[in-house]
Amino acid sequence: MADIAIAPRRAKTEIREASAWDQLKHNRNWLGFWFMVPALAFLIFFLAYPLGLGIWLSFTDTRIGRVGHYIGTENYEWLWDDAIFWLSVFNTLLYTFVASAIKFGIGLYLALLLNENMPFKAMLRALVLIPFIVPTVLSALAFWWIFDSQFSIISWSLKHLGIISQNINFLGDTTWARICVIFANIWRGVPFVAITLLAGLQTVSPSLYEAATLDGATRWQVFRHITYPLLTPIIAVVMTFSVLFTFTDFQLIWAMTRGGPVNATHLMATLSYQRAIIAGQLGEGAAISSAMIPFLLAAIMISWFGLQRRKWQQGENND
Amino acid sequence: MSSVQIRDVRKSFGNFEVLHGVSIPIEDGEFVVLVGPSGCGKSTLLRMLAGLENITSGTISIGDRVVNNVQPKERDIAMVFQNYALYPHMTVADNMGFSLKLRGAKPEEISTGVKRAAEILALTPLLDRYPRQLSGGQRQRVAMGRAIVRDPQVFLFDEPLSNLDAKLRVAMRTEIKELHQRLKTTTVYVTHDQIEAMTMADKIVVMHDGIVEQMGTPLELYDSPANQFVAGFIGSPAMNFLKGKVKSNGSAGFEGPNGVKLPLATAPANSDGQPAVYGVRPEHFTIADDGAEAEIVVVEPTGSETQVFAKLGGEQVVAVFRERHQFSPGDKVRLKPDPSLVHLFDETTGKRLNG
Numbered sequence: 001m002a003d004i005a006i007a008p009r010r011a012k013t014e015i016r017e018a019s020a021w022d023q024l025k026h027n028r029n030w031l032g033f034w035f036m037v038p039a040l041a042f043l044i045f046f047l048a049y050p051l052g053l054g055i056w057l058s059f060t061d062t063r064i065g066r067v068g069h070y071i072g073t074e075n076y077e078w079l080w081d082d083a084i085f086w087l088s089v090f091n092t093l094l095y096t097f098v099a100s101a102i103k104f105g106i107g108l109y110l111a112l113l114l115n116e117n118m119p120f121k122a123m124l125r126a127l128v129l130i131p132f133i134v135p136t137v138l139s140a141l142a143f144w145w146i147f148d149s150q151f152s153i154i155s156w157s158l159k160h161l162g163i164i165s166q167n168i169n170f171l172g173d174t175t176w177a178r179i180c181v182i183f184a185n186i187w188r189g190v191p192f193v194a195i196t197l198l199a200g201l202q203t204v205s206p207s208l209y210e211a212a213t214l215d216g217a218t219r220w221q222v223f224r225h226i227t228y229p230l231l232t233p234i235i236a237v238v239m240t241f242s243v244l245f246t247f248t249d250f251q252l253i254w255a256m257t258r259g260g261p262v263n264a265t266h267l268m269a270t271l272s273y274q275r276a277i278i279a280g281q282l283g284e285g286a287a288i289s290s291a292m293i294p295f296l297l298a299a300i301m302i303s304w305f306g307l308q309r310r311k312w313q314q315g316e317n318n319d
Numbered sequence: 320m321s322s323v324q325i326r327d328v329r330k331s332f333g334n335f336e337v338l339h340g341v342s343i344p345i346e347d348g349e350f351v352v353l354v355g356p357s358g359c360g361k362s363t364l365l366r367m368l369a370g371l372e373n374i375t376s377g378t379i380s381i382g383d384r385v386v387n388n389v390q391p392k393e394r395d396i397a398m399v400f401q402n403y404a405l406y407p408h409m410t411v412a413d414n415m416g417f418s419l420k421l422r423g424a425k426p427e428e429i430s431t432g433v434k435r436a437a438e439i440l441a442l443t444p445l446l447d448r449y450p451r452q453l454s455g456g457q458r459q460r461v462a463m464g465r466a467i468v469r470d471p472q473v474f475l476f477d478e479p480l481s482n483l484d485a486k487l488r489v490a491m492r493t494e495i496k497e498l499h500q501r502l503k504t505t506t507v508y509v510t511h512d513q514i515e516a517m518t519m520a521d522k523i524v525v526m527h528d529g530i531v532e533q534m535g536t537p538l539e540l541y542d543s544p545a546n547q548f549v550a551g552f553i554g555s556p557a558m559n560f561l562k563g564k565v566k567s568n569g570s571a572g573f574e575g576p577n578g579v580k581l582p583l584a585t586a587p588a589n590s591d592g593q594p595a596v597y598g599v600r601p602e603h604f605t606i607a608d609d610g611a612e613a614e615i616v617v618v619e620p621t622g623s624e625t626q627v628f629a630k631l632g633g634e635q636v637v638a639v640f641r642e643r644h645q646f647s648p649g650d651k652v653r654l655k656p657d658p659s660l661v662h663l664f665d666e667t668t669g670k671r672l673n674g
Contacts, residue, residue: 216392
């Protein structure tokens with residue numbers, strides 16, 4: 001304290017009235033707005049604008065090279081009577097539900113496995129990520145070869161083992177083609193689910209497991225009563241994303257089957273692309289894309305309710 | 320309730336041995352505190368008792384049963400963890416009733432058990448809350464409630480109070496002790512805080528570097544520590560140690576640092592000139608004309624007593640007085656240790672030399 005009193009007084013700067021500009025410079029809301037602008041610009045130009053344009057296009061008869069006119073819901077009425085469109089809706093739902101369910105099962109299993117103490121744990125965790133790292137088109141091409149009607153390694157192996165006598169027409173048969181694309185999607189999607197759930201598992205304090213063990217829980221009971229309930233929030237997040245990615249999948253299908261055979265693997269995204277870009281009917285393609293919105297909104301609503309903070313997560317934290 | 324026998328227990332993690340043959344007998348209904356600095360192996364020993372760690376060699380028995388290869392849930396013990404380990408997604412009632420539920424008890428049975436424990440711990444109004452909605456002390460009580468509900472043979476506490484603030488810690492200390500007096504369940508309590516050990520224990524086990532340094536009642540450990548480590552660990556402020564030589568020619572005495580003369584009631588036989596460590600507790604100093612001269616460095620009054628840090632023969636010592644002396648830094652005082660309460664330790668082994 002003493003040295004402050006001893007220090008020589010500095011000449012005071014003259015106090016002037018704060019101008020409106022000065023006040024604005026110190027206004028936190030004004031400053032905050034400018035920090036928000038870049039993110040807002042991104043969202044508007046890259047998300048809101050394309051989405052709005054897509055929806056607008058779906059109400060026009062735009063073709064490539066020709067400005068369209070507003071035609072009301074004609075595109076949708078047309079789609080309503082289009083069997084191929086409904087087949088693609090069915091395919092998309094089948095693809096999404098089957099692939100997501102299996103991805104969840106395998107992902108959870110892998111996450112639990114990788115959470116155990118075992119040799120080469122770090123390396124195994126890295127290995128699990130490989131399908132996720134490989135570019136989708138590249139892995140799709142690999143699968144294309146694996147499932148090729150003539151050169152398929154699976155057919156070749158099975159033939160040499162004497163199990164089958166003829167090549168399996170993996171991508172030429174409607175059922176096989178569906179199984180193959182779902183398989184490829186699972187292969188590609190499992191790492192995301194597994195690694196995210198693993199991260200969730202690692203936030204569970206080991207002492208909870210120990211306490212449950214002392215309370216007399218078997219391994220299954222520990223999973224059922226401790227691990228699974230504590231993991232539900234992260235499961236809701238990861239499965240929402242997984243469902244959204246699967247529902248809107250395009251690359252894998254396009255690279256492997258282009259929607260064939262006989263539209264058996266056409267998803268809404270691939271059909272939309274085919275109609276809009278390949279066939280040039282931008283309006284109709286946009287209508288197919290826009291038809292995905294209700295499904296996606298439904299998925300988001302489900303996750304919204306799933307993600308609501310559970311009662312046990314509420315209340316202040318006294319840690 | 321059961322007795323517990325720990326016999327020559329060793330524990331190694333890989334090639335690294337952390338417990339070097341520990342034997343502790345625990346009687347039925349006894350409150351035993353394992354105390355020691357961090358890394359002494361006390362928590363590991365407790366976890367071995369709970370069955371959360373394997374026993375490398377030696378035996379642990381609960382009652383008449385050797386439990387080395389018995390699953391944790393079959394050992395009939397309950398543990399209170401340092402972070403409480405409450406299940407965050409369960410209400411207080413569900414947390415407390417979880418073990419009964421797993422045992423397949425009927426819902427009425429569970430709610431009776433939970434209510435009984437909740438009454439003992441005054442948790443009844445909180446039964447529907449979630450752990451996040453509780454304060455630290457309340458969580459601590461829920462963790463104890465979860466242990467009580469099970470009515471186990473042995474309670475294990477792993478540093479249960481170290482996450483609480485100082486005031487609450489003192490209150491919970493009393494509560495745990497009272498609980499033990501009421502339930503009379505054999506208890507093993509691990510802490511690094513010697514005050515907790517002194518205030519709660521029937522028997523204190525002082526551990527250090529994987530061995531038991533001394534076992535005994537709190538006052539035994541305080542009055543006659545077996546070695547310099549125990550002497551320095553038990554008691555607050557810690558015992559003062561002064562290096563020097565024993566004098567037993569003529570009357571017994573001790574020559575401290577820089578030739579300071581210190582009193583000694585009796586010298587060990589044949590010990591004239593033997594280098595030793597002279598230990599005196601801060602509360603055993605008095606101001607006397609025949610004391611050794613010391614210069615006061617810092618005076619810390621706490622109200623009930625005053626701690627005085629002083630230089631005695633160039634070494635800093637601390638003395639505690641209940642009387643209110645008017646000291647200020649720089650004052651010269653004559654400090655005299657009470658010769659009957661002085662401790663003498665071997666300079667190299669640290670073993671106690673006087674009776």
